[in-house]
Each structure stands twice: as structure tokens, then as C-alpha cells.
Amino acid sequence: MQQHIHWFPGHMAKARRVIGEHLKLVDVVIELLDARIPVSSSNPMIEEITRNKPRIIALNKADLAEAEWTKRWTTYFATQGFSVVALEAVSGKGTKNLVSLVEQAAAPVIERLVAKGIRPRPVRAMILGIPNVGKSSLINRLLGTATVRTGDRPGVTRGQQWIKIGRNLELLDTPGVLWPKMEDQTVAFKLAITGAVPEEVYDREHVVDGLLTLMREHYGSMLTERYGLSVIAADNTELLSAVGRSRGCLRSGGLIDLEKARMILLNEFRSGKLGRVTLDQPEESTDSE
Missing domain, CATH: 3.40.50.300 (P-loop containing nucleotide triphosphate hydrolases)
Known part of the structure; x- marks a missing residue:
């Protein structure tokens, strides 16, 4: 990131x-x-x-x-x-x-x-x-x-x-609620992909690129099952294009609407449609302490 x-x-x-x-x-x-x-x-x-x-x-x-x-x-x-x-x-x-x-x-x-x-x-x-x-x-x-x-x-x-x-x-x-700890960019990324911070404070393209890397490395089967993929592309742009193609995110001339694909991927990740995901693990918290 x-x-x-x-x-x-x-x-x-x-x-x-x-x-x-x-x-x-x-x-x-x-x-x-x-x-x-x-x-x-x-x-x-x-x-x-x-x-x-x-x-x-x-x-x-x-x-x-x-x-x-x-x-x-x-x-x-x-x-x-x-x-x-x-x-x-x-x-x-x-x-x-x-x-x-x-x-x-x-x-x-x-x-x-x-x-x-x-x-x-x-x-x-x-x-x-x-x-x-x-x-x-x-x-x-x-x-x-x-x-x-x-x-x-x-x-x-x-x-x-x-x-x-x-x-x-x-x-x-209570009003306003608490603020998350944004100094750690790994934490900030997790907050962004789960929807805890406003979209205007991050670049969706960068965040979705990180999400694709995360999913490919740890939850690849969720992508293949949800989007009917036979293989997981090693390149994130290719992988996002495959997601967009499976969801009909097409522009004139057969081009993939990557921005629409990003929004679909983020929304389905956040709503749990891809599957259950845990991004923090207890060992990480003890290490940070």
C-alpha cells in the first residue's frame, strides 16, 4: 500500500x-x-x-x-x-x-x-x-x-x-463516535475496505488493488466461486477485468468498465457476499503490543 x-x-x-x-x-x-x-x-x-x-x-x-x-x-x-x-x-x-x-x-x-x-x-x-x-x-x-x-x-x-x-x-x-487509528497504513487499508472511513479520504483504485492482492493470496476460492473464474489471474488488472466481465460491466466496444467492477467488488466484499473474512488475528495484536 x-x-x-x-x-x-x-x-x-x-x-x-x-x-x-x-x-x-x-x-x-x-x-x-x-x-x-x-x-x-x-x-x-x-x-x-x-x-x-x-x-x-x-x-x-x-x-x-x-x-x-x-x-x-x-x-x-x-x-x-x-x-x-x-x-x-x-x-x-x-x-x-x-x-x-x-x-x-x-x-x-x-x-x-x-x-x-x-x-x-x-x-x-x-x-x-x-x-x-x-x-x-x-x-x-x-x-x-x-x-x-x-x-x-x-x-x-x-x-x-x-x-x-x-x-x-x-x-x-454518544455523538460523533470514536476515531480509528489511522497512522498505521495497514490498519487504514483494512478500515477502507470494510467501509469504516469515507470514500473521499482514499483512492478507490489503490484500495481495490490492495483488496485484490489480499483476496488472491488468502481467499482466492471466494473469487472463483463468486465470479465463476476458472483461474485467478496473477495481474490485478486482469483479475479485476475478469470480475467485471462476469458481472456484465461492459462499455461500448466490449471494454470492461473497471470502475464499476471496483464498486461491485467492494460492495460484495463488505456485505459478505464473497464469504466470511477476518483481517485481524489475535497474534497480530499481541505483536503490536
């Missing part, structure tokens, strides 16, 4: 300040990560930001990640002392387990209030996550209705609100 991808929007700098101001109101922090990129989708300053509040790791989009690697990530985070749950926010799978973990983590706080003679109140939690990791989809699923604005563009959610989930849980939806 020769291209540099940089992104630190101003509203995220403000978000950190707002998060810090509201942390004193919550009992538990839910850190929502993309199960395909648990390290790359985390905030590098999360420990400092949360000020040692009880933190639950929620691996969202688990249906898009390789199941075996998600199990390994669950074990990894557990060995680090975290409660962790794999989620599929769109379908709702894992959300009941998440609520249970939140209530368990907050139990000591509620018990201390009762011991002081204070009437028990609902558990208060804050969900933190980088753009497009699925915060609004998770809240919608917990509510059982789509009342929180969602979108497939990074940073679409604005404002803040308390959201009551049943009798025993209140969520503080």
Missing part, C-alpha cells in the same frame, strides 16, 4: 470531550468492534478515555467474520480480563447475552447504591465505537424498532440521547 489514507474529522475530536463529560453518568462502557478487524476498529486511547470503567467488548458483524477466528478473539479478550460477546446487530443474535453482561458488570455499582439506602435505578451504559461499526443498528435491535437514525456512511449518527431498554437498562448514545 503506497497510498496514504488520513482522516481525523473535527467532530471526532469534539466527541472525545463529550464522551469524557458523560462518562461519570454511566456504569458500564460497551466497546463495539468489527469482528472482522477487532484491532483495527478499536480506538488506540480507549483505556484512557473510559477511565477504568467496566468495559465489555462486543464483536459486531460476526456473521461477516470467520467463525473460528471470532472464537479465538473471544478467548483472547477474555484472557485480557474483559467480558466479551459476538454480535450480529442486524439479526439480533447475541444481543440478549450483551444485555446480561452489562447488568452483571454493573451489579456491584447498583449494590453499593442500595447499601447506601438509595433506591435501585436502571443500569446506565455507553456504547462506543468507530464509524460504521453498527452502533445504531445495535440500538435499533435492542429497542426492537428503527427509531435511531442509521446509515451506511461513516459518522452518520448525530446528537446524543438516552435510550431506555426494558426496565433495567439505559443507553447513552
Whole structure:
């Protein structure tokens, strides 16, 4: 990856300040990560930001990640002392387990209030996550209705609100969400291909070229099965042309519309139509530490 991808929007700098101001109101922090990129989708300053509040790791989009690697990530985070749950926010799978973990983590706080003679109140939690990791989809699923604005563009959610989930849980939806760690260009590339950063901050041609290299080296069978390829071309342009040809991305004169092919490949990768993919592995995180 020769291209540099940089992104630190101003509203995220403000978000950190707002998060810090509201942390004193919550009992538990839910850190929502993309199960395909648990390290790359985390905030590098999360420990400092949360000020040692009880933190639950929620691996969202688990249906898009390789199941075996998600199990390994669950074990990894557990060995680090975290409660962790794999989620599929769109379908709702894992959300009941998440609520249970939140209530368990907050139990000591509620018990201390009762011991002081204070009437028990609902558990208060804050969900933190980088753009497009699925915060609004998770809240919608917990509510059982789509009342929180969602979108497939990074940073679409604005404002803040308390959201009551049943009798025993209140969520503080925080504005602006967290920023990813963009200094490492390998991380930035993973964020780009999974849709966590806006398209205007990277060159699609370069990013798709990297995606083709990744797929060819590690997930070649997904390309052959999805696009009906007999062989995987060693040249990325040839491979992209083959993908475009299989999807009818033709211009006049029989030329392949490579830009249209790039968009199709990216969208099908992000939506899981190519198959389950995990780009971060636990060994990488221990090495980086």
C-alpha cells in the first residue's frame, strides 16, 4: 500500500470531550468492534478515555467474520480480563447475552447504591465505537424498532440521547463516535475496505488493488466461486477485468468498465457476499503490543 489514507474529522475530536463529560453518568462502557478487524476498529486511547470503567467488548458483524477466528478473539479478550460477546446487530443474535453482561458488570455499582439506602435505578451504559461499526443498528435491535437514525456512511449518527431498554437498562448514545487509528497504513487499508472511513479520504483504485492482492493470496476460492473464474489471474488488472466481465460491466466496444467492477467488488466484499473474512488475528495484536 503506497497510498496514504488520513482522516481525523473535527467532530471526532469534539466527541472525545463529550464522551469524557458523560462518562461519570454511566456504569458500564460497551466497546463495539468489527469482528472482522477487532484491532483495527478499536480506538488506540480507549483505556484512557473510559477511565477504568467496566468495559465489555462486543464483536459486531460476526456473521461477516470467520467463525473460528471470532472464537479465538473471544478467548483472547477474555484472557485480557474483559467480558466479551459476538454480535450480529442486524439479526439480533447475541444481543440478549450483551444485555446480561452489562447488568452483571454493573451489579456491584447498583449494590453499593442500595447499601447506601438509595433506591435501585436502571443500569446506565455507553456504547462506543468507530464509524460504521453498527452502533445504531445495535440500538435499533435492542429497542426492537428503527427509531435511531442509521446509515451506511461513516459518522452518520448525530446528537446524543438516552435510550431506555426494558426496565433495567439505559443507553447513552454518544455523538460523533470514536476515531480509528489511522497512522498505521495497514490498519487504514483494512478500515477502507470494510467501509469504516469515507470514500473521499482514499483512492478507490489503490484500495481495490490492495483488496485484490489480499483476496488472491488468502481467499482466492471466494473469487472463483463468486465470479465463476476458472483461474485467478496473477495481474490485478486482469483479475479485476475478469470480475467485471462476469458481472456484465461492459462499455461500448466490449471494454470492461473497471470502475464499476471496483464498486461491485467492494460492495460484495463488505456485505459478505464473497464469504466470511477476518483481517485481524489475535497474534497480530499481541505483536503490536
